[in-house]
Amino acid sequence: MKTATFFIRTIIGIILISMSIAYFFNLVPELENTENFKAFHVGLISSVYLMPLIEIIIFLCGISYLFGQYVVLSNIIILPLTTNILFIDFFLNQNGLPLALFIFLGNLFLFYAHWKSYKHLFHRKSVMHFD
Amino acid sequence: MRIATIIIRSLIGLLLLFASISYFLHLFPEPPLTGNMKTFNEGLKASGYLVTLVKIIELICGLSFVTGKFNKITYILLMPISVNIICTHIFLAPEGIPVASFLFLGNIFLLYSKWDSYKGLFTA
Numbered sequence: 585m586k587t588a589t590f591f592i593r594t595i596i597g598i599i600l601i602s603m604s605i606a607y608f609f610n611l612v613p614e615l616e617n618t619e620n621f622k623a624f625h626v627g628l629i630s631s632v633y634l635m636p637l638i639e640i641i642i643f644l645c646g647i648s649y650l651f652g653q654y655v656v657l658s659n660i661i662i663l664p665l666t667t668n669i670l671f672i673d674f675f676l677n678q679n680g681l682p683l684a685l686f687i688f689l690g691n692l693f694l695f696y697a698h699w700k701s702y703k704h705l706f707h708r709k710s711v712m713h714f715d
Numbered sequence: 716m717r718i719a720t721i722i723i724r725s726l727i728g729l730l731l732l733f734a735s736i737s738y739f740l741h742l743f744p745e746p747p748l749t750g751n752m753k754t755f756n757e758g759l760k761a762s763g764y765l766v767t768l769v770k771i772i773e774l775i776c777g778l779s780f781v782t783g784k785f786n787k788i789t790y791i792l793l794m795p796i797s798v799n800i801i802c803t804h805i806f807l808a809p810e811g812i813p814v815a816s817f818l819f820l821g822n823i824f825l826l827y828s829k830w831d832s833y834k835g836l837f838t839a
Contacts, residue, residue: 676763
């Protein structure tokens with residue numbers, strides 16, 4: 585279990601870091617083969633902030649996974665991104681589906697591996713800490 | 716402090732319920748968009764799933780905020796959405812900044828009000 589966690593964490597870390605480096609140095613090949621994917625991509629670029637924000641978060645989480653620091657926090661921060669990568673590849677770009685699936689399931693596995701850190705967030709009754 | 720938390724939580728919950736229910740029931744005609752906002756919106760629609768996913772999450776968070784159940788997890792769940800709402804408004808639609816910043820700052824305040832529950836996530 586420990587070895588599996590280590591391997592999955594490191595592999596996902598390397599994938600995330602190389603994704604963000606490829607973006608920042610413009611190494612990404614043109615992938616837009618369908619009309620919808622193109623429209624989506626143009627929309628993201630026109631928002632100005634979204635792509636850099638995503639790539640910075642991916643880079644930071646990749647570093648965190650690679651070195652095994654603050655993994656509990658990075659899991660939560662990266663979850664919205666892996667969900668959206670999975671959905672985009674499922675709906676618009678089936679070529680990337682295996683990689684997206686691997687990242688998403690790996691993220692879920694890391695949640696499971698650290699489950700005892702998250703358990704208390706799911707309690708129905710919340711405790712007020714101010715009083 | 717406790718009263719302030721309840722007021723802000725309920726206001727944000729109502730705002731989220733309003734936003735999601737009016738989307739699902741088509742209560743309002745879509746305002747005409749221009750320039751980058753239009754391109755951005757068309758891009759989101761072209762993805763096929765994104766707007767629906769966001770609105771479902773808003774509905775879940777709104778219900779949880781109004782009723783006060785499962786708040787610890789829904790405060791985190793809303794965070795990516797409020798970050799994107801405020802960034803979209805800052806860069807593309809400055810007229811919506813007041814509401815967006817209320818949502819964003821309110822969300823941060825709510826996270827802060829339960830900070831003890833999140834401390835455990837920051838262990839190295």
